Amino acid sequence: MKINPEQRIELHGFNNLTKSLSFNMYDICYTKTKEEREAYIEYIDEQYNADRLTHILKTVTEMIGAHVLNIAKQDYVPQGASVTILVSEGPVVEVPAESLDESPGPLPDSVVMHLDKSHITVHTYPEFHPHEGISTFRADIDVSTCGEISPLKALNYLIHSFDTDIMTLDYRVRGFTRNVDGKKLFIDHDINSIQNYIPEEVKSKYDLIDVNVYQQNIFHTKCKLREFDLNNYLFGYTKDQLVSEEIEEITEKLKTEMDEIFYGQNIK
Template sequence: MPDSPEKRVTLHGFNNLTKTLSFNMYDICYTKTVEEREAYIAYVDEQYNSERLTQILNAVADIIGAHVLNTAKQDYVPQGASVTFLVSEGPVVEAPTDDAAPGPLPGNVVLQLDKSHITVHTYPEYHPTEGFRTFRADIDVSTCGEISPLKALHYLIHSFEADIMTIDYRVRGFTRDVSGRKLFIDHDISSIQNYIPPEIVSAYDMIDVNVYQEHIFHTKCKLRRFDLNNYLFSYTKDKLGKDEQENIAKRLQKEMDEIFYGQNME
């Protein structure tokens, strides 16, 4: 919980702590034909082009209270996009609180910030023979000072329909109080899950790997409920025979487990 105003630590100069949130998501699909594969890749490439990604990053900047100084964006051939923002703490007058609660959900591109940045890169790809199609997006929100990138986590989760998420948060460097004593972290945190809405936590299997003494926090998430219809592009499972449904479902779940655990399963 945030300190009350009378207990807030008075710093000597600027808060030099660097807080970095890395949000990595995967959307997985199964397609039977080359035409379906190309249609899926075209769909996600359009759905998450640089313009849409820029809108997402602008919302992130608003949520964490950052001022965008510069934006760079690029769509790639044959697919993929990048956006980068350079941002600053100003013109925020009062920094957001650091309470362990999900950030707001409003109704990317590289943004450049003063001493801080927000970036997103997308990576559509497909298996050469198995019919699996994967869309991956990597978002990094790195801030200096009192603004917290964790405030944007709620919004990011809702901006991407993710089957699997890997989330990393780290606090680096130090700042000083007025007596010169070093502060290596300026807020309490026990898990990234503290910043994820309860309805999302209940929908995913989650694994934490935290190194508390180094202020490193890592959470992996995989959807608990498997519905084959959510992984078929342009048709539903009733178009398939029962044996084919079971075969595709088994292969898809193996693919998801391999991504979630970060290893091939023979």
């Protein structure tokens, strides 16, 4: 169904479409010793503890003009954190036509949207390789909305909230709503690719792959940083403190780890 961006769809009742965005980010680091690994995990737990994650999700909630109904948050032992926010429709506003356009969403200084009967969650997973000296931090963020607004409009802010080497993005529209004539509508906005909701300056830094199933309103995009600077992956020192053989070995391990995550399969 092709949607005319100038014409708002008239519905029989409430928009019952459920739109879900899953944003998975990965940060990779080389931690040679047990002490380095523990320091990295401690750093990650401090940077992305439950309080900071709550602030990020509450900012998303404010951006889309919603009311917070309930917050559940937890820091785990030995590491990791989770936050879930249940939200409801905020003050009734006229949803702008551009809110459904394929374009990057606003940053926190632009509050233009609302949603209803929805939730936002984040879970973090710091972990390490037992032998290769690789530590990985993963954060899974899910934003589900019911109504006219697509959670893709929160993607721009989420990308800017995390330092990420690899991103995997999934977007799906479920259910149906009805127009005034009773005809089922299984999607209420045009979408060609999740990439259209990522700013150009961000896309220029990543290699991107799409896997889309248009007939089922399922969209998937993978992103991996193009440029590799070993100094960005060493914790507590720089590559000028390493010999050439170490630089080559560590670089191979890091790039293999990133490729395996990006392509979703073991290479070795």
